[in-house]
Amino acid sequence: MQYTYALILFFTVIVCFVASFDKRLRFDREFVPFFKASGLVAVFFIAWDIWFTSRGVWWFDTKYTIGLVVAGLPLEEWLFFIFIPFSCIFTYFCIDKFFKLESLSAFNNILVFVSTIICAVIALRYIDRIYTLVTALVTIFTLLIFHFVLRVQWITQASLVFTLLMLGFLPVNGILTGTGLESPIVNYNPKDFMGVRILTIPVEDAVYGYSQFLLVLYFFKKFQIISNRSNG
Numbered sequence: 001m002q003y004t005y006a007l008i009l010f011f012t013v014i015v016c017f018v019a020s021f022d023k024r025l026r027f028d029r030e031f032v033p034f035f036k037a038s039g040l041v042a043v044f045f046i047a048w049d050i051w052f053t054s055r056g057v058w059w060f061d062t063k064y065t066i067g068l069v070v071a072g073l074p075l076e077e078w079l080f081f082i083f084i085p086f087s088c089i090f091t092y093f094c095i096d097k098f099f100k101l102e103s104l105s106a107f108n109n110i111l112v113f114v115s116t117i118i119c120a121v122i123a124l125r126y127i128d129r130i131y132t133l134v135t136a137l138v139t140i141f142t143l144l145i146f147h148f149v150l151r152v153q154w155i156t157q158a159s160l161v162f163t164l165l166m167l168g169f170l171p172v173n174g175i176l177t178g179t180g181l182e183s184p185i186v187n188y189n190p191k192d193f194m195g196v197r198i199l200t201i202p203v204e205d206a207v208y209g210y211s212q213f214l215l216v217l218y219f220f221k222k223f224q225i226i227s228n229r230s231n232g
Helices: 004-019 027-054 075-098 102-125 130-149 155-176 203-231
Strands: 058-060 186-188
Touching: 004 075, 004 155, 027 058, 027 075, 027 130, 027 203, 075 155, 075 203, 102 130, 102 155, 130 155, 130 203, 155 203
Parallel strands: none
Antiparallel strands: 058 186
């Protein structure tokens, strides 16, 4: 039982890791840009995680972890911010390599507009629920900065890939939040989120995962460019 969280992470990443060395993909050549990007973004989300855990917004059932706790978080929770993004970025890398989705950029305006409005309404409606509020605000900030300041053209492409990634997100986060277990690995204070769940998963988890994915992908692409220039 104590290896449950660790095994979830292992099985989430192992297929993607092994496939990275496939000659048709060679994602292993992108490991350095990925680890730089995921490490940079993890600083923010781990700080968020530590703060929310200290406030009792969520807590961990340590009977499902190996028992090593750092700054209030199980070691597995720290690794979560590397292993999960790895699978996500690998999936985007593969889809982007074999499918041309550039035409989807035509939908960036409507996607950003609709997503921002929805998140703004939710933030105002649940201003007293800190997890909901912070998640909505981070998502709004990320989308607006990407679209209007950084002029990112692949927002819709990334959003489509993230939608596909939900097929993996549901079982992974489902187990973490209690699906198939006696009790959840991650427990949430009902006073701090709006209470809407996908199976056992708070919908906020999917939204913050979306923001994390976009941020890691953005820096991954930037570090790719730097790496290519150095190798060139």
